[in-house]
Amino acid sequence: EVQLVESGGGLVQPGRSLRLSCTASGFTFGDYAMSWVRQAPGKGLEWVGFIRSKTYGGTTEYAASVKGRFTISRDDSESIAYLQMDSLKTEDTAVYYCTRDLSVWELSFDYWGQGTLVTVSS
């Protein structure tokens, strides 16, 4: 059974950093691209970014709203994806979901974690 478990959320002040983790099980983690998607309170879904599998270079892409502040990485030996969030803003407050991508070419999200809440506030 595919499982994705996020951790690392919490309350953080504007301008500070936070790192989220996504621990995967039930599939060969290294074969898949992984994305992060967020949902701000009362708002819709917003794709944050993704990381390709090492087969495709392990490179990353980001939404314009987080580019230059957020960094996605992966540890295939531990089946963990990370989201490093720097220079956080109040508008980054959201539930952050880790997702498995259908393929490196098709960023449709076939499995989701339960989400972790990040609150950016002074």
Next chain:
Amino acid sequence: DIQMTQSPSSLSASIGDRVSFTCQASQDIGNYLSWYQKKPGKAPKLLIFDASNLKTGVPSNFRGSGSGTDFTFTISSLQPEDIATYYCQQYSHLPTFGGGTKVEIK
């Protein structure tokens, strides 16, 4: 960025009704479109990918159609467990989601 516009933003229907709503892309996305179901406090669930392919295990009560810029999602017979917000998402370019259609019981 490709903009995705869903309509209506909400609808109310009776149990057993056939329910349909649409998603329009700001440019041609081929069939690179997915539909998700989102319930409060729960993670979204992928229902349909590539515009019309049902994910394994998803009830056949759900159907997606369309290509290019215009897409439709249909629930053939609304059930109480279908109450949720439904989002479309394109992946022809970097992913973007529609604003959602909230389905309620009349």
